[in-house]
């Protein structure tokens with residue numbers, strides 16, 4: 001198996017083959033997902049919540065994300081590793097966006113970056129692409145703009161569907177190799193997917209997208225409460241909780257460690 005490249009994702013869209021993406025923030029989960037055949041991994045700024053326990057993605061920085069990007073790249077020999085540009089690392093100017101994206105590539109070893117926004121950030125996408133860095137767009141609900149959008153809400157209902165399409169078009173025209181569609185009506189996501197030449201990656205955007213992405217702690221059932229668009233493919237929280245209880249009980253009862261675990 002060879003390394004997934006951005007042109008493979010395009011080939012899959014052109015061939016009508018769907019693919020799945022997961023987030024990862026460490027070497028061991030990256031290795032497991034890579035071995036399972038997940039072709040693209042996202043070191044999302046969702047690390048703010050899942051790794052650092054922050055209340056939103058806004059506080060997370062490049063300094064937080066860079067070591068996680070290195071860990072995922074080290075753990076995944078085949079997956080395309082996409083790293084999020086965190087809030088504050090690209091808003092000020094196209095120059096700032098290029099500088100931050102370069103850090104994710106150069107210091108993190110990422111293979112591509114992702115940044116949020118449509119029409120409003122298209123010039124950032126263009127600038128980073130011009131630097132030779134593949135960019136994944138992210139439109140619909142964009143968590144870094146939570147306060148401007150009035151909270152976690154579906155974007156593109158009714159009349160607003162046209163804005164989601166315009167946003168997706170803007171980043172595709174700016175050179176994005178793929179676009180994440182987050183929390184948009186399935187019908188709108190389908191229309192965007194038909195319209196764009198590049199693959200769409202849905203999260204809470206229905207089955208009509210070219211690919212899907214989920215936060216791994218959500219899909220594996222490690223997170224507590226999750227959004228309605230998440231399906232738990234495992235119950236890792238229960239497995240770990242049970243293991244921790246059993247371990248503690250065996251230590252208390254003196255049955256662990258046994259002679260076979262001792263020197």
Ligand code: KIV
Nearest residue numbers: 023044045046180213
């Ligand atoms: O940070 C993240 O995990 C994301 C995905 C949910 C698309 O941006």
Ligand code: NA
Nearest residue numbers: 044045046084
């Ligand atoms: Na993100």
